Amino acid sequence: MARAPIIAHADMDAFYVEAELLDKPQLHGQKVIVAGEGRSVVLSASYPARADGVHSAMPLSRAMRLSPDSTVLPPQMSRYRELSAGIMAYFDTLTERKEQLSVDEAFLDLTGAVRRLGTAAQMAAMIRRDIRAQFSLPVSVGIADRKFIAKIASTHAKPDGMFLVPPEERLRFLHSLPVTALWGVGGKTAEALHRMGLRTVDQLAATPRETLRRRFGVSGEHLHDLAWGHDPRQVEPVRAEKSIGAEDTFAVDISSTQQLSTELLRLSHRVAARLRAAGLGASGVSLKLRWSDFSTLSRSATLAHPTQSGSQLHQHAAALLHALGERPQAVRLIGVRAERLSTDDGALQLSLTDAGEDAHQEERLAAERALDAVAGRFPTVSAGPASLLKRPPASPEGSAGADG
Structure with missing residues (x-):
């Protein structure tokens, strides 16, 4: 008889906050919020702050009204990524079947590790113990024979606990x-x-x-x-990135089309640089706007050819902005996302009818790749379209996933 799958969902608790507390132990047990400056959103909140109603993706201004005595700490994304890399490398020692969902959570198929590591309960306890010993961080672990139930179980385990749903208890739990x-x-x-x-x-x-x-x-x-507990989805060790995006929140709401277009240009080149670094091309682009009343609108377009060019992404994003016509409100946030990604690097087959335009696009892409090389060799040097070099960036909106 085949062994029932053993699928764990490991979710770091308030990951960004806990990472900050490694250097600030005096704040343990206090109300702590990790967020950028100005009109940003909450990236992570400690459990005492959550008790006041604060949660990830909430505007910082609202969070401070709910929890005015919270300490706000700026994010250190490089530190979080470093910790995340170590944690994911540890998970790789347990199983080859790891599906990373974000910097702070992953599914682990532990079915084949029973002889080596013990029962499901023993493995969950070991994961929590090892993460605490190696990284001084708490993690909640849910285990079940279905992915979605394991994820629900890890939520029940929070904070800093474990929750197991045996196959025979699956329906009663659900x-x-x-x-x-x-x-x-x-x-x-x-x-x-x-x-x-x-x-x-x-x-x-x-x-x-x-x-x-x-x-x-x-x-x-x-x-x-x-x-009824039916879910055929397996743990997928390799997850292809489906989209790459960037967005900015303005310090003051923007009504000027020229300013919005300039920010679109900046964001388009930021996204394109990430596409080129990943060796991916985009066949779609989407525009995201958040109005001053916090309502959000998105529009998308399909490209004739996959691209890695920031100028091309900007051309289509700006067209989407123009197609909206007169805007009903000022804009609080603007974003660009490259979609329908593939390993096509954006090189064009020159056509007889559009050879001139295609060649021009190739020249622009070559110029952008040259800028990548300059940025890689001289990280402190600002390199990009001339129209952007004298303009300070908007305040970055936190775009990391919800933090456990």
């Missing part, structure tokens, strides 16, 4: 949860389910599959499957 615990149930879906009288997973499981399909389409069938 059916005790609210529908919002399931993957894919966001605010709008939850509202729709609540209007149907479905507030718990057991109520969802008891609803005919066809009823859910008529109301939610294929997503309804998927929710019904999850409610």
Whole structure:
């Protein structure tokens, strides 16, 4: 008889805060927020601050109204990445089947490690003990035979604990949860389910599959499957990056189209540099705007050829901005994202009809690659489009994933 899968979800607790406390032990047990300067968002909050209602991605101004006695620390992203690399390398010693979700969480398929490392409970305890010993950081571990249940279990384990769901307990555990615990149930879906009288997973499981399909389409069938613990997704050791983006929050809301276009140019070149570093090309680009009332709009476009060129990304992003026409509000945040990525490096096949334009694009891309070389050799030298060199950047909006 085949062994039931043993899938762990390891999630670092308040990772950015805990990383900061390594150097600031006097703040242990205090209200601490990690966020950038000015009008940024919360990247991480200690559990005492969370008790005041503070959470990741919340505007810092609102967080300080909720928890005015919190200590705000600036992020040290290089430090977090260094710690993350060490933690992920440790996970690699446990299993070859690791699926990293972000800097602070990963799925681990430990099915093949039982003889070497012990039972599921012993492995969860070992992970917590080793992470504490090697990195002085807390981690919560959930273990189940399904990925999505392991992730739910790690949430139940927080902070700094472990939670195991044996296969024979899977349905009893699932059916005790609210529908919002399931993957894919966001605010709008939850509202729709609540209007149907479905507030718990057991109520969802008891609803005919066809009823859910008529109301939610294929997503309804998927929710019904999850409610019964059916999920064929495996731990994927290699996750292809689906998009690369950058966004900035302004210190003061912007109405000027020229200023917005300039920021789009900066962001487009930042994204393009990351594409080139990763050896990827983008066949799509999207524009993100957040208005002064915090509502958000996004628009996207498809490119004729994959590109690594910042000027091309900017051309399409600026066209999306222009197509919006008169804007109803000033802009608080602007972002650019390269999408539909592939290993195509953006080199063009010159056509007879557009040979001149294609050649011009190749020249621009070559110039941008030359700037990459300059930046790599002289990190302190500012190199980029001339229109950007005298203009200070906007305040960076935290774009790391939600911090556990």
